Amino acid sequence: MDEITNANTYQKGLFEKLRKSVSLKKEEECIACLIKPAAWWTIEKPNPKLADLKKLVSCSCPHYKASSAGKDTGCIKIIYKVIQKARETKALTKFACVHNLHGFIYPIMNEGTLYGYIGSCYKKRDVTPEVLEIFATFTDTLVREIQKELELAKLYETVRPRAIALSTVHTVHRLISSTLDLTELIPRIARLSLQIMRANRCSIKLVDSKRKILLPKATVDLRKKNVMLKKVKVGRHAPGRAFKYGRPIRGRDYLAVPLIDEDTIGVITVYDKIDRKPFTQFDQEIISTLAEQAVIAIKNAQLYKEQERITMGSIKSLAKVLDTRAPGTYVPRASFLKIALLIGQEMHLDIENMKSLEYAAILHDAGEIVVPYELLTKPSKLTSKEYELVKSHPMAGVELIKHMKVLKSVTPIILYHHENYDGTGYPKGLKKEQIPIGARIMAVVGAFEAMITKRTYRSVRKISDAIEEVKKNSGTQFDPKVVSVFLRVINRKDVQQALEKELYGH
Amino acid sequence: MDINRIFKSDIHIKILKFFHENQASIDTPRGVATWIGEERGKVKTALEDLVNAKILVAHRATSTTGYSYTNDDKIISKVKKLLKSKESS
Numbered sequence: 001m002d003e004i005t006n007a008n009t010y011q012k013g014l015f016e017k018l019r020k021s022v023s024l025k026k027e028e029e030c031i032a033c034l035i036k037p038a039a040w041w042t043i044e045k046p047n048p049k050l051a052d053l054k055k056l057v058s059c060s061c062p063h064y065k066a067s068s069a070g071k072d073t074g075c076i077k078i079i080y081k082v083i084q085k086a087r088e089t090k091a092l093t094k095f096a097c098v099h100n101l102h103g104f105i106y107p108i109m110n111e112g113t114l115y116g117y118i119g120s121c122y123k124k125r126d127v128t129p130e131v132l133e134i135f136a137t138f139t140d141t142l143v144r145e146i147q148k149e150l151e152l153a154k155l156y157e158t159v160r161p162r163a164i165a166l167s168t169v170h171t172v173h174r175l176i177s178s179t180l181d182l183t184e185l186i187p188r189i190a191r192l193s194l195q196i197m198r199a200n201r202c203s204i205k206l207v208d209s210k211r212k213i214l215l216p217k218a219t220v221d222l223r224k225k226n227v228m229l230k231k232v233k234v235g236r237h238a239p240g241r242a243f244k245y246g247r248p249i250r251g252r253d254y255l256a257v258p259l260i261d262e263d264t265i266g267v268i269t270v271y272d273k274i275d276r277k278p279f280t281q282f283d284q285e286i287i288s289t290l291a292e293q294a295v296i297a298i299k300n301a302q303l304y305k306e307q308e309r310i311t312m313g314s315i316k317s318l319a320k321v322l323d324t325r326a327p328g329t330y331v332p333r334a335s336f337l338k339i340a341l342l343i344g345q346e347m348h349l350d351i352e353n354m355k356s357l358e359y360a361a362i363l364h365d366a367g368e369i370v371v372p373y374e375l376l377t378k379p380s381k382l383t384s385k386e387y388e389l390v391k392s393h394p395m396a397g398v399e400l401i402k403h404m405k406v407l408k409s410v411t412p413i414i415l416y417h418h419e420n421y422d423g424t425g426y427p428k429g430l431k432k433e434q435i436p437i438g439a440r441i442m443a444v445v446g447a448f449e450a451m452i453t454k455r456t457y458r459s460v461r462k463i464s465d466a467i468e469e470v471k472k473n474s475g476t477q478f479d480p481k482v483v484s485v486f487l488r489v490i491n492r493k494d495v496q497q498a499l500e501k502e503l504y505g506h
Numbered sequence: 507m508d509i510n511r512i513f514k515s516d517i518h519i520k521i522l523k524f525f526h527e528n529q530a531s532i533d534t535p536r537g538v539a540t541w542i543g544e545e546r547g548k549v550k551t552a553l554e555d556l557v558n559a560k561i562l563v564a565h566r567a568t569s570t571t572g573y574s575y576t577n578d579d580k581i582i583s584k585v586k587k588l589l590k591s592k593e594s595s
Binding site: 161164171172174179 | 528529530531532533534537540541563565567568569570572574575577579
């Protein structure tokens with residue numbers, strides 16, 4: 001059926017272009033000059049009926065009009081027979097009509113298929129073979145050109161929508177591959193699915209295999225601001241069935257597609273198309289392609305999260321080991337971590353720098369493992385030799401973590417967190433912006449922490465005193481910009497509460 | 507930029523026509539520039555104008571921004587009407 005429709009469309013297009021063709025008109029005029037007067041007609045069917053021919057000839061042949069007033073069909077019958085002959089021979093065929101006038105029929109062909117004919121009659125003289133050859137060659141060239149044009153137009157119509165769809169798939173892939181944060185990724189996939197499906201609602205659920213339940217991770221509904229996140233049992237409703245059977249489940253107003261990698265991890269379901277039309281097979285194919293990309297992005301983000309958990313676990317274990325030397329010194333306190341991260345956030349650090357800051361907040365003094373415990377807890381002033389040993393701890397910290405590639409970006413913070421803003425710090429005496437931003441933040445937070453937490457070698461300061469000390473050293477020991485952000489952060493009610501709870505237990 | 511001003515600019519109309527004809531499409535400035543045969547820089551600016559006019563939606567990520575057509579029925583029918591009047595004029 002499609003082939004017939006395509007052939008009909010092609011035939012229609014071919015004759016439409018022939019009718020409009022300026023070149024063909026000129027050719028007809030040229031031929032007419034040689035064999036005047038001439039009448040022309042195009043027969044847009046390979047098997048025309050007598051009635052079709054009568055209509056055509058009666059319109060274009062003045063002799064026919066004048067002599068028979070449409071009653072004499074002898075002439076038409078001759079043309080009809082000639083057309084049958086031309087159809088068989090697939091070649092230009094000449095004829096002479098009842099009025100002893102000459103004419104010819106030329107079949108229009110493409111790759112062995114006959115589409116129709118160009119005919120001419122009302123010629124008082126017979127047409128010479130040379131003229132006919134010129135006509136045939138010219139017409140063939142013209143038909144071939146039109147055929148090429150039609151094929152190009154058809155190609156454009158077929159390829160363009162697919163190319164646009166492919167480009168959409170590529171853009172979606174780029175958009176969902178650019179984040180490894182699951183809390184950002186899953187709502188993004190939901191929004192993109194809505195857009196591609198032109199649907200009103202999309203829900204993404206991931207499986208909790210132990211409980212055989214699908215947990216809602218993101219639901220976007222264009223009609224509502226607040227949406228209910230619903231759990232679904234495996235096997236129940238469209239998402240549950242799509243998950244259970246591992247194939248799309250499509251209804252008039254819903255389409256659920258499983259997220260399958262090596263195993264099925266969840267389901268994307270879209271509901272209610274904006275134009276209220278039912279979901280189609282094409283929709284199913286498009287959302288399935290998106291699901292294939294989504295599952296890879298989700299798996300990558302899950303793996304990244306897992307790797308982060310492992311890294312954080314290793315760092316915390318390392319801190320725990322170090323803490324056995326001086327209990328309470330190395331195990332991170334949540335409130336100081338919070339202060340460091342809030343400063344980083346306010347200073348617009350990117351995700352990678354924030355992560356490095358978080359790790360460095362735990363590990364910045366790990367290198368003190370090379371400093372004898374007696375030295376770290378010595379209440380009296382250190383000798384210059386002893387001080388040199390203490391000053392080696394940032395480098396020792398770097399040595400300690402250098403084999404953990406994942407902590408590569410943390411090393412500058414650890415190495416330079418004892419540099420002073422005015423260049424009087426160690427190990428390199430770096431100044432101002434030469435000191436990495438993470439290290440400048442860590443310098444403030446580390447010093448503040450050391451002042452207000454318990455140390456065996458000196459007394460604890462009050463929070464307010466420690467803040468004053470930080471302020472006093474702004475511009476010399478510390479970066480004034482960091483100090484200014486620190487002062488804003490430290491005055492936050494939630495930070496104050498977290499500090500007091502952790503330090504004083506209330 | 508209001509919708510009537512947008513309809514005085516050829517590049518904006520080309521973009522609108524593209525998204526109106528391909529409503530499920532999401533594409534980058536480079537992609538849209540290819541489909542409508544215009545320079546990328548100009549297309550990027552026009553795309554942002556259309557986002558501000560709430561005709562397009564921007565899906566921003568670190569690596570790129572994808573643009574798609576609005577889901578708002580009213581805006582879509584307004585654009586349809588304006589594109590039709592533009593074609594007939």
